[in-house]
Amino acid sequence: MxxxxxxxxxxxxxxxxxxxxxxxxxxxxxEAMGQGLNVHRKSVPSPDExxxxxxxxxxRTALVRGAIDPQQIGAIYVGSESHPYAVKPTATVVAxxxxxxxxxxxxxxxxxxxxxTAAIQTCLGLVGAGMIRYGVAIGTDTSQGAPGDALEYxxxxxxxxxxxxxxxxxxxxxxxxxxxxxxxxxxxxxxxxYPSHGGRFTGxxxxxRHVTECAHRIMExxxxxxxxxRYVVFHQPNGKFxxxxxxxLGFTDAQMKFGLVTPYIGNTYSGAALLGLANVLDxxxxxxxxxxxxxxxxxxxxAFDLETTEELAQYDRxxxxxxxxxxDHGVELSYAVYAKYRGKIHMGEA
Amino acid sequence: xxxxxxxxxxPRRYNLGGSKCTNCGTVYFPPRAVCPECPAHRQTIEKMxxxxxxxxxxxxxxxxxxxPAEGFEMQVPYVLALVKTQEGPVLTGQVVDVSPEEVGIGxxxxxxxxxxxxxxxxxxxxxxxKFAPTEAPDTAMVPRGPAAVARTDEAPVRxxxxx
Amino acid sequence: MREVxxxxxxxxxxxxxxxxxxxxxxxxxxxxxxxxxxxxxxxLDGLYLGNMASGSLIDQEHIAPLILDYAGLGRxxxxxxxxxxxxxxxxxxxHQGYLAVASGLYDYVVVGGAExxxxxxxxxxxxxxxxxADHEWEGVFGATLxxxxxxxxxxxxxxxxxxxxxLAAVSVQDHRMGSKNPHAHFRxxxxxxxxxxxxxxxxxxxxLDCAPFSDGAAAVVxxxxxxxxQHTDTPIRIAASQVACDTMALQHRKELTKxxxxxxxxxxxxxxxxxxxxxxxxxxxxxxxxxxxxxxxEDLGFVEKGxxxxxxxTGRFGGGGPLTINPSGGLKxxxxxxxxxxxxxxxxxxxxxxxxxxxxxxxxATLGLTHDVGGTGATSVVHLLERAN
Numbered sequence: 096m097x098x099x100x101x102x103x104x105x106x107x108x109x110x111x112x113x114x115x116x117x118x119x120x121x122x123x124x125x126e127a128m129g130q131g132l133n134v135h136r137k138s139v140p141s142p143d144e145x146x147x148x149x150x151x152x153x154x155r156t157a158l159v160r161g162a163i164d165p166q167q168i169g170a171i172y173v174g175s176e177s178h179p180y181a182v183k184p185t186a187t188v189v190a191x192x193x194x195x196x197x198x199x200x201x202x203x204x205x206x207x208x209x210x211x212t213a214a215i216q217t218c219l220g221l222v223g224a225g226m227i228r229y230g231v232a233i234g235t236d237t238s239q240g241a242p243g244d245a246l247e248y249x250x251x252x253x254x255x256x257x258x259x260x261x262x263x264x265x266x267x268x269x270x271x272x273x274x275x276x277x278x279x280x281x282x283x284x285x286x287x288x289y290p291s292h293g294g295r296f297t298g299x300x301x302x303x304r305h306v307t308e309c310a311h312r313i314m315e316x317x318x319x320x321x322x323x324x325r326y327v328v329f330h331q332p333n334g335k336f337x338x339x340x341x342x343x344l345g346f347t348d349a350q351m352k353f354g355l356v357t358p359y360i361g362n363t364y365s366g367a368a369l370l371g372l373a374n375v376l377d378x379x380x381x382x383x384x385x386x387x388x389x390x391x392x393x394x395x396x397x398a399f400d401l402e403t404t405e406e407l408a409q410y411d412r413x414x415x416x417x418x419x420x421x422x423d424h425g426v427e428l429s430y431a432v433y434a435k436y437r438g439k440i441h442m443g444e445a
Numbered sequence: 446x447x448x449x450x451x452x453x454x455x456p457r458r459y460n461l462g463g464s465k466c467t468n469c470g471t472v473y474f475p476p477r478a479v480c481p482e483c484p485a486h487r488q489t490i491e492k493m494x495x496x497x498x499x500x501x502x503x504x505x506x507x508x509x510x511x512x513p514a515e516g517f518e519m520q521v522p523y524v525l526a527l528v529k530t531q532e533g534p535v536l537t538g539q540v541v542d543v544s545p546e547e548v549g550i551g552x553x554x555x556x557x558x559x560x561x562x563x564x565x566x567x568x569x570x571x572x573x574x575k576f577a578p579t580e581a582p583d584t585a586m587v588p589r590g591p592a593a594v595a596r597t598d599e600a601p602v603r604x605x606x607x608x
Numbered sequence: 609m610r611e612v613x614x615x616x617x618x619x620x621x622x623x624x625x626x627x628x629x630x631x632x633x634x635x636x637x638x639x640x641x642x643x644x645x646x647x648x649x650x651x652l653d654g655l656y657l658g659n660m661a662s663g664s665l666i667d668q669e670h671i672a673p674l675i676l677d678y679a680g681l682g683r684x685x686x687x688x689x690x691x692x693x694x695x696x697x698x699x700x701x702x703h704q705g706y707l708a709v710a711s712g713l714y715d716y717v718v719v720g721g722a723e724x725x726x727x728x729x730x731x732x733x734x735x736x737x738x739x740x741a742d743h744e745w746e747g748v749f750g751a752t753l754x755x756x757x758x759x760x761x762x763x764x765x766x767x768x769x770x771x772x773x774x775l776a777a778v779s780v781q782d783h784r785m786g787s788k789n790p791h792a793h794f795r796x797x798x799x800x801x802x803x804x805x806x807x808x809x810x811x812x813x814x815x816l817d818c819a820p821f822s823d824g825a826a827a828v829v830x831x832x833x834x835x836x837x838q839h840t841d842t843p844i845r846i847a848a849s850q851v852a853c854d855t856m857a858l859q860h861r862k863e864l865t866k867x868x869x870x871x872x873x874x875x876x877x878x879x880x881x882x883x884x885x886x887x888x889x890x891x892x893x894x895x896x897x898x899x900x901x902x903x904x905x906e907d908l909g910f911v912e913k914g915x916x917x918x919x920x921x922t923g924r925f926g927g928g929g930p931l932t933i934n935p936s937g938g939l940k941x942x943x944x945x946x947x948x949x950x951x952x953x954x955x956x957x958x959x960x961x962x963x964x965x966x967x968x969x970x971x972x973a974t975l976g977l978t979h980d981v982g983g984t985g986a987t988s989v990v991h992l993l994e995r996a997n
Contacts, residue, residue, distance in 0.1 A: 109542045111586065142519040143539075143559040143561075147560075147572065148572065179570055192460065192558050192572070194460055416581060423585055423586065424584045424586060426544075454744065458748075505864065506759040506762045506766070506864060507759065508761075508811055508812075509811040510809075510810045511810065511811070512731075512734060512752065512754065512809045512810065513750070514747060514750045514751060514752050515735045535860070536749075537858070538750070539749065539750050550762070550766050561748060561750075562748075571748075575749075
């Protein structure tokens with residue numbers, strides 16, 4: 096493919112909360128919940144952060160690292176299920192904030208947790224067709240789970256930005272394909288504050304079926320087997336599903352290690368697979384093959400057969416923070432302050 | 446609703462777009478139409494060019510605000526600072542991602558992009574610059590179990606007078 | 609330009625005047641001043657009214673003819689002008705009145721200042737009064753007026769070693785003086801510990817480092833000095849009236865811990881009056897925030913830069929010495945109805961120079977100074993008043 100990844104950046108907010116603390120408030124054994132989900136802590140955005148600010152920080156990092164002139168960006172797409180506006184794209188504010196306006200196209204994507212990977216596919220098309228020089232795909236979320244619900248233990252905030260281009264590609268895209276069906280495993284109706292989900296239905300018929308099918312299909316097209324990949328990244332709503340699907344498909348813990356970030360920052364939804372990929376790229380060397388299989392409820396899976404290039408050795412990541420920094424650092428909040436920051440406390444406004 | 450008044454400033458508030466006098470080289474933020482430094486002010490009209498600030502700077506002075514400005518209620522207590530940028534201009538803004546005890550005169554900071562306020566639940570959201578420490582704070586978390594690190598919900602430490 | 613005298617003074621009580629409207633307090637102060645000046649309202653040539661934020665506070669702009677009208681003079685068709693300069697509005701009105709009489713175009717004018725701050729909730733008052741700083745580049749980014757002064761305080765402490773206790777000493781003295789002032793908003797006394805332990809507003813400033821939001825009005829009658837004896841046995845000459853401005857935002861100042869506008873206005877005033885700071889026996893300075901009082905003491909020329917903290921803490925400005933500061937209790941204890949402050953400062957100095965200040969009297973005062981500030985120092989106004997022979 097002519098188009099590939101030329102730069103990337105990530106951002107996760109500073110605050111954290113543990114499953115033990117959440118469980119304490121709801122009368123559950125939070126520690127056990129955390130172990131069951133393989134989530135040790137999740138990230139919490141400050142009151143002054145949202146999908147727009149997180150996306151901007153991630154993209155600013157990507158542009159500096161890749162020494163990319165923002166005026167050369169032809170498209171910005173932001174995938175999220177927590178856009179600050181239902182109508183007025185996150186991408187327009189991000190475009191202004193990085194100095195990319197006015198000569199570009201922009202739009203927001205929604206496909207639950209795979210909105211970011213869908214945006215990557217679109218950019219690959221525009222760049223590959225020669226329509227634009229650089230295309231930006233961002234996956235970011237500040238999603239919430241209903242108070243006391245299982246999802247509250249994992250729903251977190253973070254995002255990653257990927258810039259697609261034709262020159263100085265640091266990670267080539269050999270193949271991409273998707274597997275899409277109408278499957279109501281997890282959804283949120285317009286106007287509802289929190290999503291709903293089908294409980295155990297979100298497992299086999301949803302996440303596992305789509306990820307597995309999509310993974311098989313891309314390896315078939317690419318003519319590869321799991322052992323051909325140095326790293327693999329799956330969508331990761333918790334720290335258990337990706338481990339299980341990885342084993343089912345024949346991948347090892349070592350291959351999955353860097354791509355699995357949810358245990359340390361929670362499920363960043365549209366950011367999850369992209370943050371996993373960013374962490375892999377932070378650790379990878381040149382000529383290493385990477386398989387990424389994202390998933391979004393509703394449902395669909397996007398897969399990418401990638402390979403790092405020689406250019407990765409010259410890629411300067413000193414600007415911005417590595418994903419590992421966010422996995423290892425944070426400031427813990429009590430449930431009370433977390434609830435305040437997440438707007439869960441009734442302020443009595445008109 | 447103050448739509449136009451905020452929208453008009455986005456190149457300044459989002460991008461730190463300042464101006465520079467081509468006569469004497471002084472950099473200004475916010476941008477100026479006339480150079481206050483040049484003795485012959487009138488001659489500097491149309492000699493001011495756009496100049497992008499990098500956002501790098503250091504804290505000149507700071508305070509911890511308990512009675513907030515409108516829109517900042519959820520962030521009390523917050524740190525407000527005067528930040529001297531590398532290029533010269535001094536900006537007023539919050540310092541975020543830091544505990545109040547960690548802020549001091551001389552702290553190196555860089556500009557980040559944050560929400561300033563919103564016009565209620567249905568109104569426009571206003572974004573702009575705030576400052577975060579340039580050096581990564583050491584807030585390492587224990588990999589498993591309850592993390593034994595600084596909790597931010599404790600009562601804010603009362604500022605102590607300098608020794 | 610002819611010499612101008614203050615012929616009469618008047619003020620309302622300062623405080624939370626729930627039962628009094630803006631119109632009522634405006635005319636009360638003015639009528640007292642006219643009576644004190646033995647001036648009939650038919651001899652009046654105009655009104656200058658200092659007010660900072662009537663539009664935001666009471667939904668009423670265009671308040672000068674309003675006060676003129678409710679004082680019964682609407683159909684006399686006098687000129688009435690509102691003057692605004694943040695917290696310095698009152699002094700600026702005095703400056704305009706002075707210029708009017710000095711020019712010879714008007715003979716007798718009333719200069720008033722009035723503000724109603726308690727008709728809105730405190731949070732709104734904070735926001736409204738913070739509009740006297742740079743709204744777009746300070747306010748929008750989270751700065752309130754006390755927060756900006758706190759930035760000055762922190763830097764002053766860093767550069768000169770000024771302590772928290774030295775800041776607190778300003779409020780303690782103000783309250784001691786204010787306890788003797790029947791018009792004062794606060795008449796209780798304070799200790800250093802109480803000021804330091806009071807709830808924080810913007811550290812290092814706490815509730816008791818900041819002047820209150822008060823309602824109140826004050827007025828003076830101005831006239832030509834050479835006709836003054838027809839109205840009063842104790843005419844007070846305006847020896848100097850000077851205004852200086854500076855950059856709007858604190859971030860654009862040359863020096864964070866110096867109010868350049870105050871220094872310049874002070875220098876110009878002493879030059880105009882052919883006097884020196886050491887000639888001043890009594891001064892009403894702008895102590896909206898304790899740090900403001902200390903910095904002003906330096907920039908007015910009363911103490912060396914950086915030394916106001918230790919000097920003030922000795923108590924030498926608290927009565928019995930060569931210079932007494934804020935015998936009225938200042939903005940902190942007498943109160944802070946923004947637009948009235950500059951005028952009530954003149955009222956107090958006139959009382960002192962006339963020898964009418966009772967148990968607040970500064971002995972032998974013949975030269976007094978008033979000092980008013982708008983915002984964080986973008987406007988500064990200095991008046992020198994002298995007992996006329």
